[in-house]
Amino acid sequence: MFEKIALVGIGLIGSSIALSVRQQGLARHIAISTRKAPTLAEAEALRLGDSYTLSAAEAVRDADLVVLCTPVGAYEAVMAEIAPALKRGAILSDVGSVKQYALDVIQPLLPEGVHFVPGHPLAGTEYSGPSAGFAALFRGRWCILTPGTDADAQAVRMLTGFWEALGSSVEVMDAPHHDLVLAITSHVPHLIAYNIVGTVDDLANDTKSEVIKFSASGFRDFTRIAASDPVMWRDVFLTNRDAVLEMLGRFLVDLDVLHAAVRDGDGPALEALFTRTRAIRRSIIDAGQETAAADFGRVGSPQDQARTGAE
Amino acid sequence: MFEKIALVGIGLIGSSIALSVRQQGLARHIAISTRKAPTLAEAEALRLGDSYTLSAAEAVRDADLVVLCTPVGAYEAVMAEIAPALKRGAILSDVGSVKQYALDVIQPLLPEGVHFVPGHPLAGTEYSGPSAGFAALFRGRWCILTPGTDADAQAVRMLTGFWEALGSSVEVMDAPHHDLVLAITSHVPHLIAYNIVGTVDDLANDTKSEVIKFSASGFRDFTRIAASDPVMWRDVFLTNRDAVLEMLGRFLVDLDVLHAAVRDGDGPALEALFTRTRAIRRSIIDAGQETAAADFGRVGSPQDQARTGAE
Secondary structure: OEEEEEEEEEHHHHHHHHHHHHHHOEEEEEEEEEOHHHHHHHHHHOOOOOOEEOHHHHHHHHOOOOEEOOOOHHHHOOOOHHHHHHOOOEEEEEOOOOOHHHHHHHHHOOOOOOOOOOEEOOOOOOOOOOOOOHHEEEEEEEEEEOOOOOOOOOHHHHHHHHHHHHOOOOEEOOHHHHHHHHHHHHHHHHHHHHHHHHHHOOHHHHHHHHHHHOOOHHHHHHHHOOOOOOOHHHHHHHHHHHHHHHHHHHHHHHHHHHHHHHHHHHHHHHHHHHHHHHHHHHHHHOOOOOOOOOOOOOOOHHHHHHHHHHH | EEEEEEEEEOOOHHHHHHHHHHHHEEEEEEEEOOOOOOOOOOOOOOOOOOEEEEEEHHHOOOOOOOEEEOOOHHHHHHHHHHHHHHOOOEEEEEEEOOOHHHHHHHHOOOOOOOOOOOOEEEOOOOOOOHHOOOHHHHHOOOEEEEEOOOOOOOHHHHHHHHHHHHHEEEEEEEEEHHHHHHHHHHHHHHHHHHHHHHHHHHOOOOHHHHHHHHHOOOHHHHHHOOOHHHEEEEEEEEOOOHHHHHHHHHHHHHHHHHHHHOOOOOHHHHHHHHHHHHHHHHHHHOOOOOOOOOOOOOOOOOOHHEEEEEE
């Protein structure tokens, strides 16, 4: 599909792309670059690519497809470095969680004849780094592309085919809408999860250790969300501020109402909300975004092993 | 271990106790009662017990161990019904998520010679009803007992042995402390999850359908938490109000700070919090309350099947 693919940044997403490109035979050469020498050495030890360099400019030279896999906050610096080295006719894309910012920063720095098509694979785990990647990460997942109004149609088609070859379904939408939808599906939930884990971290030590000891469904699930990459998430909140603040504002208004219902002991209001929210869960399962399997007893846990052994 | 066990209420927890008691041979007779005829018929069709009745008083007659498995809000009515029928020397327990309220409501209605020992198994799934139960639900999980200061030591020992036979580790603590720890590990997280799912439910229809379609890690996980039983959770917030309001207050103070950090684009503050929260996650995994397995790609999902097939 491509002669040479360059991956700038080789964390969870970059390494998963590398492994999947190799598995699917989508490129003759995979060039990998990252800013930190130990990370580069790790990528090389994992044999993720064909060439390894600390220079992003060197990695992108002659590449037909360049994918930025760094935190969003690094885009400006990366572009300053690679712009002069990008091949005419190359497709440039990224995997960042915020798309209007990506357009705003990258478009003005784009050399003539290079086609920028922003992308966002809705896939990940709570782990990060080159060793966290696996080839099947994108299978059965969505990848959203947010090309600008004057984007090259052929480049959009090529990139669509690329993500489909990685196993994803591709949806095209405009960047501001992407950022709003992701603010509520992903960014605000992460903010809240980080917040409650921080609240626990501030408790007195004896209570905190009991919270950890008796961490049951609820808090335990929040900690998984709050274990995601700190720099990546810092950049999400720095670059999608308006959409996050809008959705957080709605959340807070609703929480005021719920807070009052708890304070006033308003049983009917509580039960009505808790009943209504079940329908959304059902819709998500029906949409194929989630399994219906009871998950509180975690696969691999002693509970799960006991259950598997018992049946 | 017991001649006759009576389960009042036969939802997820009650049915799991029934199945596990049978599997472990802990009682000669399991009596099941519930308020609703269709639920009782379902329990009978599932062969969960040895006798089935709509009368809780009839179920508890001659029972050595009676376990209340109804929502907490039903305790007062249930006690009024069963108190005259409880056998002298019987142990009475429950499985509710709020313990001081259980003591306050049940203790005054307790007949002479009946030993009340409140209990709370920290186990569950997001499903409810008699068909949701399974024998291994309690294996490898905690069960917290909160006996009053004048509780019968022999009854506490018997009940400890019972939960250990179901596979749980037992911890004894005082009821107010239990309620505070659970407020932050479980009750406030559920409140927040219900709230954010409600916020999405209020979005305009086109945005809402996209949120469902692109529901990724974060929101998706909140919906699972918010799929739990509405009546059970209504009662939790009605009966553990003070502890929930205290922990919610702390959460809201912290959220104000985080809100301001997002609004002001304070990158260092965001990164510092997001880094700090990772340590808590690690502690929970070390405490055996959670597996380290990357879970965002859900077992049984197309992604998971692809991965399993690929490796």
